[in-house]
Amino acid sequence: MGNQKTINEVSRIFNSYLKSRGHRKTPERYSVLQEVFNQSSHFNVESLYLKMKNENLSISRATIYNTIELLLDSNLIKRHQFGKNIAQYEKSFEQKQHDHLICLDCDKVFEFCDPRIHQIQTSTGKLFNFNISHHALNFYGRCQELINKEYCENKGEG
């Protein structure tokens, strides 16, 4: 919603990123990008690896870690840590800036937007003379709505 991109557009971005950095175009890199594109929500390296293996794609963990770095560097994905020692990722194309609500009961992650955060970022940057490139705002708590309860039931899904 808003500024969705097709896999072709995203490939083109990745393509020109690779070219600009003198990195080679390999089938593995594009298959990781495709898989990331298919993710509807947050994912981690292991889940991505298993998913790809399950689809009989030829890939190794090392290559996924390698490619993830390139995708981060080209701003096609974002990295998060939601209070656990596992890096979570999400694609950063096709969605507007948002932050996260994390349920401490079911680990489910919800997204929200609030323009005031950007104001705080700007004024804090000025105050500290800090060149802020990005932020992470996480609210931790317990979801209570019926609609959320549903999610809460299939605990620890991701």
Add this chain to the structure above:
Amino acid sequence: MGNQKTINEVSRIFNSYLKSRGHRKTPERYSVLQEVFNQSSHFNVESLYLKMKNENLSISRATIYNTIELLLDSNLIKRHQFGKNIAQYEKSFEQKQHDHLICLDCDKVFEFCDPRIHQIQTSTGKLFNFNISHHALNFYGRCQELINKEYCENKGEG
């Protein structure tokens, strides 16, 4: 500043927490608490362990991990992840609520306060019917001030 607590007050809090949960009072638990009390800034389990070993205190990593859980549960410390796979802790007594600025060049962490965050927390909680217990707001960027440059020089210290 504001509501500092002495080690005696903190011990009393820990003491009554342990009693209320039926946990035993052990010298190790109190020596971890003392060490945490002595920390002026963020710390992690390994740094705490090495510091204690250096002071010839008898302690094991396992016991520190164990005690850290109790200190978290009794709200005497807070846990953070600043974008790395290492849990960072800080004492949560004797200081007011604050958030963090993380320098991507030198890994140094700065603290700031902004009351607007609490407003966002309240309205987001209402909007999602989420019972929010706490939050983490991290700004990532590069520090530029001379005063900060100093910190930046002894890279990777904390």
Add this chain to the structure above:
DNA sequence: CTTATTGCAAAGTGTTTGCATCTTA
């Protein structure tokens, strides 16, 4: 044909667990 990239396995790192030994209550 040169050199970046892949993929495996080994090593690294932070954390958790199992269990025998101690110690608190």
Add this chain to the structure above:
DNA sequence: TAAGATGCAAACACTTTGCAATAAG
């Protein structure tokens, strides 16, 4: 003296690294 806590080492989970084989340009 019984249940809980400690401490060591082994196990774990995620990530990084070394290196021979492969493939992009």
